[in-house]
Amino acid sequence: MSSLVGTGALVRLALRRDRIILAAFIVILVVMVAASANATIKLYPSLASRLEVAATINDATATLAMYGPIHDDTSIGALATFKTGMLGAVAVAVLALLIVIRHTRTEEETGRLELLGATVVGRHAPLTAALLVAGGAGLVSGVGTAVGLIAVGLPTAGSVVMGLGFVCLGIVFAAVAGVTAQLARSARPAAGMAGAALGVAYLVRAIGDASTANGFGWISWLSPVGWWQQSRPFAGNMWWVLALMLVVAVAVSALAYVLAARRDFAAGLLPDRPGPATASASLRSPLALAWRLQRGSLFTWAATFATVGVVVGGLVSSVGNFANNPQARDFIIKLGGEHILTDAYLALELGIMGILAAVFGVRSVMRLRAEESSLLAEPVLATAVGRVRWAWSHLTVALAGSALLLVAVGCSAGLVSALQLNDPGLGVRILVGALVQIPAAWSVIGIVVAAFGLVPRAIVIGWVALLAFVLLGEFGPLFNLSQAVMNISPFAHVPRIPGGAFAIAPMLWLTAIAAGLIVLGLGGFRRRDVG
């Protein structure tokens, strides 16, 4: 197997480079899953209370779409992990696909792999090493999760299925990333394609799970994320579904190897076509350049947001009216919703879209740092373009793009909902509910800009902050964190619309904070060294 020579060395290199981020990810994942299971067990000591809550969850379209159903309403394990299970499995899948892209296409694109490739490294060693590291990271995450769940007192079999499910979903998307790394020439679109595949899988499962009552539950089976859901940890432990996932992962990996063997180094599968010999008249400013570099990604995101809006709006008619007993209500409040109603469902989904819009914003504005460290900023800054004007280029795309995404989802969800329920007023409320997310997303962008200007080497602060806000919003109530702590997240201040009352004040001061952070960051960037 000379094509695999050097795999071991590459695995060690990858582990050396990623040791901190991998360790941090796994610890956070295991602690979150175990701690939230522990908190849930304490919250619902009696069988009666669990039955009630499980019924509520299984009746609510919002929770079905987000996290999937609880397959066994008597199982404390199923209840204790219904949220962290889905989020954890998806998080492991994201980690796995990012690892694979990072150690294959990114390395190839930057030319570092060429450096290694000239040493004794087999043709298939990089892909194999990346898959091994991703699989290994998934395995450690899964084992840690299983041990954590057993430690808080949940049944062993269910805990193991949960852990193995994480591993399997991770491996499936590692393999998917292995394929997209061969298709795309650059790391960004490769990661984007793999991420889109995960997004589609999640969405398909959401549609299936949310429309089980209407007889469309089978749709979930079209999605690997749905398969994970159907492994039913603590609720039947369907081991064979995990085997199915492994088979698919192996098949997809095999495809990646076939594709890898059929292309040249640093090339994609699609040949490069010649482009224009001269720039179009509009390509004459840093903003035009940023737009040119990001428009493809923004179009994809916008199309995705519009599609999600259609799905969210389409499910609105299947949102039932639920038991209004205090306990169920209490649990739904802890889920983040205020009423077990259509409004709560919509507000919850729009809140998630707000976070996803912030994800786009962070990615987009981090382009500034990427351009700087890859020396692409230098030739532009050597022309008659000042630093601040240059920085505003990607920043403008980030701010306007994240707002555009929320407009897209607000319009599509609003339109579809209004048609479904024949209620134009609801459509308008949904659009407003999407628009109120904008200042919160902007303030996260502001954090990135501040980091870029003041501590450019620590720009990852942007992602850490966003992750912290998501964890606070998702799990703060479950852990009974004080409101003051949860208020750290800008998303905690967004009015929940539809349902809640619109308030202008948080909109204004969130925007002011975003503006302040941007001013701070740009001020810092003006004063520091570039490079």
Added chain:
Amino acid sequence: MVTIEKLNKSFGSTRALDGLDLEVNAGEIHGLLGPNGAGKTTTIRVLLGLLRADSGVARLLGGDPWRDVERLHRRLAYVPGEVTLWPNLTGGEVIDLLGRLRGGLDKKRRADLLERFELDPTKKARAYSKGNRQKVALVAALSCDVELLLLDEPTAGLDPLMDAVFRECIVEQRAQGRTALLSSHILSEVEALADRVSIIRDGRTVEVGSLAEMRHLARVTISADLAGAPAGLTTMPGVHNLRVDGNHVEFMVDPDRLDQALVALTSVGVTSLTSHPPTLEELFLRHYGDESSGAQAGQVATS
């Protein structure tokens, strides 16, 4: 055009520039010569306002490179040593974009340069080799109407043919009255192009002057076939690296002892003689002698 006095710049505990001086006169091609890590790129990045000097003076085209960025950058063009391009833009698009951001480019000259550098502007940047990426940066810089060119090891990756084209272009630019600061560790390039040279080392300027001036200070190499065995050279002060091979001698001699050495040779009888002035390489080694190892370094390290 460029004045730098006692410029200091540290990155953490590393001193990149340690009291560097540099003076580039209008209309000249000024070579900035030094090995890797001497501070050439740092100097140019200070002049571009990308780095802020810790202390010292840096003036460029009569302005402050840190404050007057936009005004000054309209009047200069820059070619980085390591060219990275946006992978999904074509070379032609990059040339136009950078030209427009600088304030406009000369379309005729752009076409002419593309032809001379044999660069296909329709290729996506990701498909270019290192040399071709370098050509994109060169065409973008040279097709602009500017007063000053800042060239940071601009020929890295160019083949000898393209290297010759580059030299032609720079000579033309000088004929049109432009000034260039050319950083390089390639001695022959600086030797062929530069009117004056600043040799820098460890962030300090160790020697400035025209090549003629520098050569005046450095030893001449003599190689001669004599009628008989050489006499008197071994003990003569100012003669270095003497190698005797039968009736053939090779040695270096200090300029003020040249006459004396020639007398010694002609007293034996000379059948053939070649002499050549010090190459830049030899000048260079004079300043780096203690870093290089081997015979040659030992021979020339005493100045």
